[in-house]
Amino acid sequence: MKHIVSIDIGxxxxxxxxxxxxxxxxxxxxxxxxxxxxxxxTDHLAKGFFDILQSFCxxxxxxxxxxxxxxxxxxxxxxxxxxIGIVPDLTLKIARITALSAGAKISASFSYKLSRKAIxxxxxxxxxxxxxxxxxxxxxxxxxxxxxxxxxxxxIRPVVIYAGNEVISDKxxxxxxxxxxxxxxxxxxxxxxxxxEDARSKIREIFLDTxxxxxxxxxxxxxxxxxxxxxxxxxxxFVKSLPDSVEQIKKVIADVDLNLDPxxxxxxxxxxxKEYGLKNLKDNLSYDFKxxxxxxxxxxxxxxxxxxxxxxxxNNVIYKGLPEPIVKRTVEGDLGMRISSQxxxxxxxxxxxKELFSCFKDEKEDSILDEFLAYIDKISKNPGYIVDFxxxxxxxxxxxxxxxxxxxxxxxxxxxxxxxxxxRHAGKYRKVYTSDKQMLVQTGKNLKKVRTIxxxxxxxxxxxxxxxxNFIDFGNVSNKNFEIDEISLLPEKIDYFRDDNYLIPIIAxxxxxxxxxxxxxxxxxxxxV
Amino acid sequence: MHTIVLGVIGSDCHAVGNKIxxxxxxxxxxxxxxxGVMVSQDEFINAxxxxxxxxxxxxxxxxxxxxxxxxxxxxxxxxxxxxxxLYVGGNLVVGKQDFDYVEKKFKDMGxxxxxxxDVDLIEVTKLLKDDIEQRFGNKDSK
Numbered sequence: 242m243k244h245i246v247s248i249d250i251g252x253x254x255x256x257x258x259x260x261x262x263x264x265x266x267x268x269x270x271x272x273x274x275x276x277x278x279x280x281x282x283t284d285h286l287a288k289g290f291f292d293i294l295q296s297f298c299x300x301x302x303x304x305x306x307x308x309x310x311x312x313x314x315x316x317x318x319x320x321x322x323x324x325i326g327i328v329p330d331l332t333l334k335i336a337r338i339t340a341l342s343a344g345a346k347i348s349a350s351f352s353y354k355l356s357r358k359a360i361x362x363x364x365x366x367x368x369x370x371x372x373x374x375x376x377x378x379x380x381x382x383x384x385x386x387x388x389x390x391x392x393x394x395x396x397i398r399p400v401v402i403y404a405g406n407e408v409i410s411d412k413x414x415x416x417x418x419x420x421x422x423x424x425x426x427x428x429x430x431x432x433x434x435x436x437x438e439d440a441r442s443k444i445r446e447i448f449l450d451t452x453x454x455x456x457x458x459x460x461x462x463x464x465x466x467x468x469x470x471x472x473x474x475x476x477x478x479f480v481k482s483l484p485d486s487v488e489q490i491k492k493v494i495a496d497v498d499l500n501l502d503p504x505x506x507x508x509x510x511x512x513x514x515k516e517y518g519l520k521n522l523k524d525n526l527s528y529d530f531k532x533x534x535x536x537x538x539x540x541x542x543x544x545x546x547x548x549x550x551x552x553x554x555x556n557n558v559i560y561k562g563l564p565e566p567i568v569k570r571t572v573e574g575d576l577g578m579r580i581s582s583q584x585x586x587x588x589x590x591x592x593x594x595k596e597l598f599s600c601f602k603d604e605k606e607d608s609i610l611d612e613f614l615a616y617i618d619k620i621s622k623n624p625g626y627i628v629d630f631x632x633x634x635x636x637x638x639x640x641x642x643x644x645x646x647x648x649x650x651x652x653x654x655x656x657x658x659x660x661x662x663x664x665r666h667a668g669k670y671r672k673v674y675t676s677d678k679q680m681l682v683q684t685g686k687n688l689k690k691v692r693t694i695x696x697x698x699x700x701x702x703x704x705x706x707x708x709x710x711n712f713i714d715f716g717n718v719s720n721k722n723f724e725i726d727e728i729s730l731l732p733e734k735i736d737y738f739r740d741d742n743y744l745i746p747i748i749a750x751x752x753x754x755x756x757x758x759x760x761x762x763x764x765x766x767x768x769x770v
Numbered sequence: 771m772h773t774i775v776l777g778v779i780g781s782d783c784h785a786v787g788n789k790i791x792x793x794x795x796x797x798x799x800x801x802x803x804x805x806g807v808m809v810s811q812d813e814f815i816n817a818x819x820x821x822x823x824x825x826x827x828x829x830x831x832x833x834x835x836x837x838x839x840x841x842x843x844x845x846x847x848x849x850x851x852x853x854x855x856l857y858v859g860g861n862l863v864v865g866k867q868d869f870d871y872v873e874k875k876f877k878d879m880g881x882x883x884x885x886x887x888d889v890d891l892i893e894v895t896k897l898l899k900d901d902i903e904q905r906f907g908n909k910d911s912k
Contacts, residue, residue, distance in 0.1 A: 353850075380821040380822040381822045382822065432821055559783065561808070673781050676781070
């Protein structure tokens with residue numbers, strides 16, 4: 242029996258859990274012993290981390306040396322990348338996909354030739370990494386060489402990862418000799434071949450060996466002996482490994498009718514799933530976890546992940562653009578429940594007004610809008626604000642059931658974030674009339690056949706009454722847009738699951754080493770609503 | 771090896787000739803970037819920029835080539851491909867129009883060469899090699 246601790250240092254809270262690993266069962270599994278959540282100490286990240294670790298040691302009388310520790314961090318802005326490519330739809334697009342799949346935040350991206358103004362703005366942004374791409378192998382050289390000469394003028398010295406036309410990588414290194422330049426494989430070696438993996442792992446290496454020092458994480462790594470992953474990197478790994486793990490679990494479950502331990506008992510700070518965990522697990526296994534989406538709706542961003550291999554079998558559909566990766570992450574910096582709530586209003590004003598006016602039919606439109614905007618003002622200044630939900634029933638948004646308008650305001654905000662994040666993640670059909678028939682041109686990823694959507698993040702995990710299917714009509718979005726010859730390829734029939742207890746980010750840390758155990762725990766804890 | 775970009779322009783989904791072109795030009799020693807059918811002007815240009823292509827070969831079989839090709843040369847210049855060679859071929863217009871007239875029309879649009887549907891493709895590969903050498907010089911053939 243081995244003790245394991247997983248800690249996630251978020252921008253607002255540092256969360257940790259103590260688990261035991263049980264090897265001698267038909268299926269290895271975890272059992273959660275304890276859970277802690279403390280405010281992140283931004284000026285000294287190590288404090289929250291060690292407070293949690295030591296409290297676990299004290300509570301269960303164990304030595305820190307005997308514990309296996311995993312941790313991730315998204316504190317202090319996470320991993321900040323500027324992406325450079327040539328054509329926006331080609332190399333720049335893959336550069337962005339690469340950076341996001343490595344768990345980074347893209348603070349700016351530039352295409353074609355860098356201007357003096359672009360250099361000024363990179364100086365101001367002061368990114369951790371510049372991901373420098375452009376050209377297929379043997380392709381464009383001129384623009385990259387221009388861009389290298391421009392980057393040389395930077396007053397800052399971020400790490401440069403060059404993942405463009407490999408023919409000139411020596412030359413790029415020579416021009417940028419004052420920088421630390423890491424050469425990765427070209428993200429677009431051929432015009433229709435995407436190759437983000439090597440650059441992605443180089444980004445991770447840089448994050449681990451350089452960047453965490455600037456974020457004050459080195460104190461932790463010095464004492465623990467190793468480095469954290471960026472939180473979205475861990476979640477990406479989890480999303481990638483889940484289908485295989487579920488297959489393995491299914492095999493065992495089909496063989497023996499074993500009495501699995503659901504892994505969570507009544508623990509302070511976490512809801513017990515002892516009573517329903519096993520039933521949950523069995524129920525959930527009958528749904529599709531080979532193809533699924535995961536939404537992590539946070540205070541500042543909305544992260545949208547999908548794991549789905551999209552194959553085109555329809556003769557009337559022609560695919561255009563770069564092939565989409567099977568596992569994909571997009572992150573929206575203008576969609577979030579608190580810090581970014583002002584931005585949500587400007588992004589989705591029309592949608593918000595429509596929802597608002599239909600929820601509050603009896604009220605004057607101007608006054609309810611003013612109330613809503615005042616609420617947004619309040620929460621964006623106070624990102625820790627939590628709405629008092631007691632006594633309200635969100636399942637039926639009638640006046641009798643809702644005493645606190647803020648409950649509905651938050652719900653509308655959440656819907657707006659999810660809907661827009663989904664539309665941006667998913668691909669599109671465009672109607673095209675050819676000489677003999679109407680065809681559909683597809684760009685991006687088709688999620689129409691994906692049924693399983695997992696909702697995670699503070700709001701989605703704890704707002705029990707929020708069900709995606711009740712509040713967001715993906716079908717309606719698609720149909721509405723079809724009139725203007727475009728349709729969003731969003732899921733048509735949805736099985737929605739809530740990540741009860743907000744376990745996914747913290748369990749995701751363990752999924753690289755313990756994929757099956759992590760899947761088992763997460764699946765027992767997912768509640769279909 | 772010279773890189774060339776190949777595709778059927780517009781809402782045209784005739785795929786067979788496109789495959790033949792890919793084979794012939796690859797066999798003749800070109801590095802062919804084949805964008806397939808229903809290719810927009812921007813797709814041609816995007817691919818040519820990233821791959822540093824020397825020529826764009828546009829096919830059109832469904833009679834609406836004139837509309838689809840209009841402005842391609844200007845767009846290439848606008849986006850920095852001021853030297854690129856442009857070829858076009860196929861059933862470029864509807865009905866029986868005089869080929870000299872069609873050729874002039876497409877040359878006025880900025881295409882370097884215009885081909886009938888029954889042209890000998892081996893001849894075209896030779897013309898293309900010469901044209902590339904003339905415009906870009908011999909040094910570039912790495």
